[in-house]
Amino acid sequence: MLSALLALSALAIVFGLLLGFSAIKFKVEGDPLVEKIDAQLPQTQCGQCSYPGCRPYAEAIAKGEADINQCPPGGETTIIALADLLERDPKPLNPENGEIKPKTVAIIDEPRCIGCTLCIQACPVDAILGAAKQMHTVIARECTGCDLCVEPCPVDCIDMVPITQDILTWKWPYPDTSLEKAS
Amino acid sequence: MTEYLLVLVSTVLVNNFVLTKFLGLCPFMGVSRKLETAIGMALATTFVLTLSSVASYLANTYLLAPLGLEYLRTITFILVIAAVVQFTEMVIHKTSPLLYQVLGIFLPLITTNCAVLGVALLIVQQETGFIYAALYGFGAAAGFSMVLILFAAMRERIMVADVPVAFRGPAIALITAGLMSLAFMGFSGLVRG
Amino acid sequence: MTSPTPTSPHTLAAASITRVMLRVIIALIPGLAAYIWFFGWGITINIAFAVLVALGAEAIMLQLRKRPLLPFLTDGSAIVTAVLLAFAIPPLAPWWITFIGIIFAIVVAKQLYGGLGYNPFNPAMVGYVVLLISFPREMTSWVPTLSFSPYELSFVENAIFIFTGHLPAGLAIDALTEATPLDTLKTNLGLGNTVSEIKSQLGLDEATSRLLSVIPIFGAIGGKGWEWINGGFLLGGLWLIYKKVIGWQIPAALLGSLVSISVLFYIIDPDLYASPVFHLFSGATMLAAFFIATDPVTAATSNRGRLIYGVGIGILMYIIRTWGGYPDSVAFAVLLMNMTVPIIDHYFKSRVFGRHGD
Amino acid sequence: MAQNEYSAIAQQGLWKNNPALVQILGLCPLLAVTSTVINGLALGLATMLTLVLSNVTVSLIRNFVSPEIRIPVFVLVIASIVTVIELAMHAYFHELYLILGIFIPLIVTNCAIIARAEAFASKNPVFPAFLDGLMMGLGFAAVLVVLGSMREVLGQGTLFANAHLLLGDIALGFEITVIEDYRGFLLAVLPPGAFIGLGILIALKNVIDSRLEKRRQPAPLISTEAKATAA
């Protein structure tokens, strides 16, 4: 009995020292996972995931606080990419966070714009140009389609229009493989 | 010499840890979705398993057996394993940051891989020599790694197959493991006991 | 003008899965003929029953999976599976053996993975192995070649036995069955006899040699009868290669490696190891080389990969035949190599035009 | 904690987050010992006991251990408990002990146990931890029993063979021959049968879940097809 206690506690203390030592010596710095998750997010910065932007959401996922199905702009592509990254099973988009919509850009109906700058403050990517009491414009290329500028506009002059497809952005559709149809 | 070869054939093929002895199934199922991660896990496990079976063997022969404390095997071995895992982590971290990045996340998982404890216990049960113990540990690890990697590659393919919905995921993976185990039965009789 | 199929090419060669499978079945005919010649008509009952069950199982599963029946039932792949499995089942095996084997082949090994094209394991071989390990007694008793059988069952008697288990009065099943040549060779080698002793029936324990003198199971080059059956499959297989239904790589690699390794051991000790020719013309060697290992769905994809896959099967066949517990090892060797296919495919791609090095 | 939270814990353990069917943990004993119901039941009980005890202990000590030795301490705790159980089984259920063999000490590395210690017991007070252990253990044992019966009936045509090893001599007559003169379907008893059997159980659970789900409300599920056609 005594020998048992002695032997094991000696072992344990040695290992305890080892573990304690290594815990101090090799503290995990930073979480590279966040970067990887963030890289998968669409960076629309719309906040629909219930976090203030994509990166905070990435951090929440890394910490295990958020699920992978909360980003509507990313849609299934993002969910699947995240599932792949984190080795989880993909699941449908959480409807509480919104629904998957076609990509849009903001357009300011320029004559109506009163130059209040409210939209500029709202835009997370500084895609709106203009100064106080001057007409504002959206840099279409920079706009992420996040919708955040629509709400603040006092005169409702901002419209979200779907991005149209042209010959240059067109891509071949997924083959229609429905067997039933053909047979 | 042939005896040692037979140990390897036996542990890798005939008595494969995962497919016929049912050890180490959780990581086998859990870390086999992607080939790359499976390879990482295989490497880490091989290393830890070999080392820990040797260490357990030593702990048993030179500490427990002389003191008549065989009933403390389980506790001792699990401590030894935890320590080996920690040690491995340290060594790898020091010597090869690259390898550490690859293997780092798998190391903690290994502590609760029952193949590791299982090997230690089986070796002690067989009452054999040091080299045998080391080979046995290595063979078990190699067998584990081999099927893990094969399985991961198969799962990548099955993942995109038109599997009936109810069977998607773990269900079809288990059936695949079953068929692999079926195939491995072909090795039975290879090493006569 | 109807709405266009959006993509080129707009013209297609006249190839179809049904045609491919039909050719495979045609190529099996020479082997089948030899088989019937040596073992009687029993196999035709098995084949017909197996095909029926296979189509039924396939139809039910397709229905459950809500997939269209017609294109898949007519593609012929279930028929090929059924025929190949029926070849592997002893001619006198009861109907439920065939039934269970087909269910495992079609339902578990094929449809659970998504049906045609998705199964990682060769369905027929899965069915066979399940049977072999579950019902070893039924699966290891073969019938001797007809000319030596103590009693020749008629077609009807055969059918009655398969479906009801009744033999004509006065006959016992033990009297009608025999171990296969590979099995006999293996067990007697295991008892310390040499190959030539076994083949010439010298020095065997009397019971076996008594038996062998009545029913010779070794022919000139392989197992009695089996050599002809293998020849038939070889013929059919060559035709398949000629018709480009299968590539030469897998059969060549499989037979090549089997021959090489058996030559090696034969040179080391011809008393302990059977000759290469015996290996080639016994058991299911040719069936494996041309019809089973070549199952496109479960074989490796690139030509280099196929060579490796074939070599792997050949070597495993030899190892299991020679040192393992199973006298004929085709099914296990094929299933084991099926497991490695994704890895082979991953590491052995073809050299792409204009790319060097990898 | 409110009543319904307890029932939530129970649901989690027994069904929704069942360690064997959903978390896919603790597979080794699950597959290895389920060739008969009684073996399964015995190991199930032993595992459940370990789970309960380890959950309670971990919950008790959760405030004292620092993170870097958390896992070693948990493992130590579990190992001690398991060894005690092992010794007790050795003493009181000797033949069963021999049959279950190495899988009793291997309860230590049953990932389900350490997973519960980590995920639940170390964050919750004693009673919920106890309940969680009990329910998870029950859920696990239930799967062991179901799988054990499946394999026993299919493999040898009996049920509750060897019941006396666990339940004492009164159980000598418990063995039920389900199918008379059964030839035995060896596959079910051999290793491949274990894997395939569990695979089928999981699929069955999926089917039941989707039926339940459908009854509640039809929600779209991501499937490979959906994925493929989405683009």
Add this chain to the structure above:
Amino acid sequence: MLITALLLGIFAILGTGLVALTFQNTEERIEQNEREYFLRTLNALVPSSVYDNVLYEDLITVESATLLGSKKPVEIYRARKDGKPVAAILTPIAPDGYSGNIKLLIAIRYEGEIMGVRVVSHLETPGLGDGIDIAKSDWIDSFNGHSLANPDELGWRVEKDGGIFDQFTGATISPRAVVKAVYNSLKYYQQHRDKIFSLSSPSPKDEQNGAE
């Protein structure tokens, strides 16, 4: 860091203490269990009523590669009543099973009749050769009552080879191996009977090997 070590140490001590306590309380029972378990097997062959010595302690080890199938020493247990030999239990190996060694227990009455045979471990094919196991069929009991002379030498074969013992359908190798091993054991017994019962036991430390 020190605290970590100490904490771990404390838990180790607690855990070990608990285990050690349990061990002390169960130790005796476990040993007894093991003995009883082994005895039960032996008693199935040699009923406890016919002997009165401590069966599992009264053992010797002998070697005969030709007749007992193993180059390693095998144990023989001896049953005595009132000091007189009653039976011997041999633990030979049948080396030519279908897939390897078949370990046997063979109980032989002092006079040379078989009291019972059991297969301790084997690797024969399930469903084919495993009928030699009492758990699968009672074929093994067909040896009971036979002796070296009953039947004669030609009779000690399986039926297929002209003997009197059944084989199984499709499996002749395994029964053949067992029959041969039993016959050889009888031969060994006949040749060494006196020595078997006269040798004194060495130290009883290998006592439980036969059981595992």
Add this chain to the structure above:
Amino acid sequence: MRQTVNRIRRLWKFRGGVHPPQQKNISTSAPISPAQLPERLVLPLHQHIGEPAEPIVNIGDKVLKGQMIARPQGYVSAPIHAPTSGTVIDIGNYPVPHPSSLSATCMVIHSDGDDRWIEHHAVEDYFRLPPSELRNLIREAGIVGLGGAGFPSYIKFNPGQQKAIQTLILNGVECEPYITCDDLLMRERPQDILSGLLIIQHALQAHECLVAIEDNKPEAFVALRQATEDYDNIEVVQVPTLYPQGSEKQLVKVLTGKEVPADGLALNIGVVCANVGTAAAVHNAIHRGEPLISRNVTITGSAIGSPRNLNVLLGTPMRELIEQCDGNLDRIERLIMGGPMMGFALHRPDLPVIKTTNCILAATAEDLPPQRPELPCIRCGACADTCPVNLLPQQLYWYSKHQNLDKVQEFNLFDCIECGCCSYVCPSNIPLVQYFRFAKGDIWTQEREKEKSDIARRRHEFHQFRVARDKEERQAKRNRKKAALKADTAAAERDKKKAEIQAAIERTQTRRQDAMKDAEMRRSSYQGRTRDHSTAGNAGQQPENSSDTEQK
């Protein structure tokens, strides 16, 4: 015809390839004839690889035949000329021949029926001109590859700093079934082709010229062989018929035994390949001063009463051509631009002929195989055996189908030339090529989106940094004010901000003008900003304060 081959040239083989039914003799009986002058011509601004051309005339302007009406925009681009004289009546979106069935910007010219040329002249003594001058002429003439891809030829004829061009290959292979426009061109105008060839050879300073013709076009072979008899370094080579031999890389392999590196150009191994039609167009441009305003088009298919080749003005509606060849629009099952292996189906017949229209295949059910359902791939490997690039189409298919974009690239998706051999032989009737095109599109889209989201991330980080910085600055300012009650520095501050905004606005304007440059500028400007950011520490993490504005 073999007798005429007196110099036996060693030919190499590329692996794979298929032999679809040729169907060429349908359209070879009649000589090339000019198509009727259409009343209205629709000229898409994007008829080539690269950036679309940019209009230089306005609606209502009168234009003459051969007048440049749109100029190239950027380096990889080509101008467009008026095919006939008339009035520009619209510049706007019209349906164009493109697999997408979408519309694109086109110029519409109402023909005045006079077909009056603008003033143009031949180049005398082109061989005295430096190659760069020649290339410029070719560029001005709007010549793009007529072999199918439509790559601006002047770029190809520029060996650049590369080592000297060893071989110039003239591609007269025309391996696609049905198409015969090159065949007839070679039969009827071998001299023009020769003279084009000489010009290109001069531009490239190529040592040796090969003209490759498949052995199913003996007449063309004889014609060209006779035409080139006097030239030592020009050889007409007959190659065995095999689809897709016409593909540049395969043809280079057959003729020279060299493999063009997968991610390189023929140029890298000292070879340039041009279509025979391109050579003829070069001849027209240099010796007659005529830009590329028309091309030969094969009108064929079972729905066409008298199939043949027409010389067609670009912009001519296909419907008119079909009618001129006694086509029956109602019988057309599928209208294809190009051949049956590589061409794409058109959704309507009134689309204009463009520079890359080599064939209009009005196919009926006779020409098309019966529709068969797509079955799962059985991995038979027939596709891999025919792939001229030695890819593994079944693997590409497997991963494209499941959108595993990393894996498809691992299997070298982008080496696929979309020749369609794999689909052609597939027993499961899988539209493999479409899967590949889909996957390529997916990857491009993803890359675009990735780029976009990277930019958005950087902008967002900068935004956060800016908000924080502004806040800090304001705070500092307030402190300063309080402390010293100094003069208002806000004016200067505001000016600075205004200047910033102004700069931004200007940036966007320049962006509109020059997209290519813009991309780089934008990138560098962001890089600058991010660098700023990082030196400023992690100010960006501060919460956004909504009362902040730039205009304070």
